[in-house]
Amino acid sequence: MHLAYFLCVMVGPAFGALTVDILAHDSRFTTLVDLVVKAGLVNTLNTGTYTIFAPTNDAFNALPPATLSGLANDVNALTNVLKYHVVQNKIMKSSASNELTIATLNGQKVRFNIYSHNNKVTVQGSEVIEFDKVASNGVIHVLNNVMLPPEGDIVDIVAKTSDVSTLLSLVQQAGIASALKGDALTVFAPTNAAFARLPSSVVNKITSNTGLLTEILEYHVVPHTEYSPGLYNREFLRTLDRNHDIIQLHTDSTGVRVNRNGHVTKANIGTTNGVIHLIDHVLIPARYYLTLLVGPAFGALTVDILTHDSRFTTLVDLVVKAGLVNTLNTGTYTIFAPTNDAFNALPPATLSGLANDVNALTNVLKYHVVQNKIMKSSASNELTIATLNGQKVRFNIYSHNNKVTVQGSEVIEFDKVASNGVIHVLNNVMLPPEGDIVDIVTKTSNVSTLLSLVQQAGIASALQGDALTVFAPTNAAFARLPKTVVNKLTSNTGLLTEILEYHVVPHTEYSPGLYNREFLRTLDRNHDIIQLHTDSTGVRVNRNGHVTKANIGTTNGVIHLIDHVLIPARYYLTLLVGKK
Template identity: 55%
Template structure:
């Protein structure tokens, strides 16, 4: 009996304690305090779990009003925290690119591996430390607090007033069902971006559904590309019929797609991600066309 007890204590020491103790010893003090506030600490010591654990700096990046709101609403706080927890032990080598893991809320989180910069993300949040082993699971430290997506890509577009023209164009081109596919990245032009094309160009697109479809598909990449996975002078194939490329430019804190600036990045969706941009993207083969205001 004494030998078993000694072995158990030794194992506990090697693994660094249970999940809550590993979080505490690794400096995730904000997360630990919120877990305790939500009454989840005991639950996380009974069972086997994997936690995608936001760092203190990750919580500090949240808007102050949102953090305060979570602090005063235990149900909302519990939902956000449980969105960071997966049942069972999941290590880095256990998952593949675009893998989706069910969280304790029932919603899924998506993992992406980017080979060019060796970044790994979960719902776009970069994993900074992997496989911190506890006696009842694993902790992966992330640099951004994850918030459950507000629906699919189509739902995201439909819910954003600044993207109402894009939504109308998607419907006109019968692309809504295509945008319900999985693992997609959409560069979404604002209403102002479409307006800048001019009324004659918009009318021409409206009367040429095949061309409209081609232009819209040029804004869609058939893989999930969060900001952490984008790099300067990167070329990505799109969904249009010619599989044209878009060019990514990264300089300082700015990201451009061709000449369009990303205004708002990393809007997570259940089937991918949306980045809002300030111009409509036009494939290079149309750059000499009069319909886009060129000679």
């Protein structure tokens, strides 16, 4: 008779809703129940008040076969692992907090981590997939992985891992082992192969300067615990180094990458004071990149850096075609560099048109270049800077999500320093705007109704101010209004002005800065509020103003086309309901 079935039949009636009884009656836990019986822990778990972190059958099956069979054949080791999943007293989900550590029955502690951005909770890195299965003598939380007790703190594990022996020797040389024994740390640990990839000249510079070595090593350490379930794409994490420099994570179906090329090769190595992720490249803070990597290899000119980065082959080809290499190499410049993916995202006709028109191509490329070195730290929201084509580009900094745009294109990497300037990487190509908001509205046929109403209200000059966002109703949007409403608007200049200005926000809001349930004050007399709703289908303004075309750049802001006219709440009754 199967042990789980035996417990269902024999133990269940005797003990009712005890923790082991609940597990025995749930087919997801047959492996766990069998092992609890094998370890002789049934009476222990039934005679106290406990919290059990219960791995499913799938969790046990995910263990290496040798590990699982080893536990089954070694009662002491099995008991130790099972007790590591049990905590005295009842710990409900509501009692857990991020970085909370609790002693288990095997004497070691487990750590809770709560990741608010995706609502995931882990215990020692294993995700809790079901909470608060309450029993008469405790509570059960269901795990998607088995927790194996760590064999020491971060330094201990590094010392026991042959693949990071170079890291260990450098940690000892820098004298920072004690810092790595602090609590709640994440270490992105370069393997021996990662260090072997560094040029010998770089290794010599690092190992001959203890301060520099310390900075580089601490740049691999995050002062809180980040297991894989908590990582997300384009996450920025501050590190332990002196300047608390930022690393950026990139996650996709292939795994996790740190900064440009630090691929995680083994994740979630648990320790008593945090977690280790092995990576295949050494991470270098941007402020040291020129000194350590670019200088020795490439001579550090901006075009050289772009040439040696496979993400910019299209950009480099176009720079050569436009005859701009010497220009960019003989001055100090900031280059906003679109990636290959950014160029590929252009309409094919636009890209081929640029390739076949050197003057147009030169104009677009010069629009991505600014004289002097503009570091990220020098940028500010709504800062405009003249480019080499004579037009200005606008910085926007959105503090709520740490995104920065230049003329609406998101900067996905900052401060690639060269000997003659700096490069910021863009996810879109910037096309020079053909005028201000009024000019663009005038040139756009499907907002001709809006143009005529702006002219009637006499507010064109207001729309030529700086740093504006216009949610511009299309002709179809105005056509949706009842004729009685249109007549009221067109016969009352004051009311018309209010309605039109309700579509204008007095600062620049490109798509990367918009977020769900954002409230934006408008330019109308009362500074009425519009509310944004964002989801996978796009952006909606107020109740039904869907954005049909976003990010139409202008010299003084941005236009988003919408499919409904927006009406302030204070006029809603008069204009729309009153007609009935």
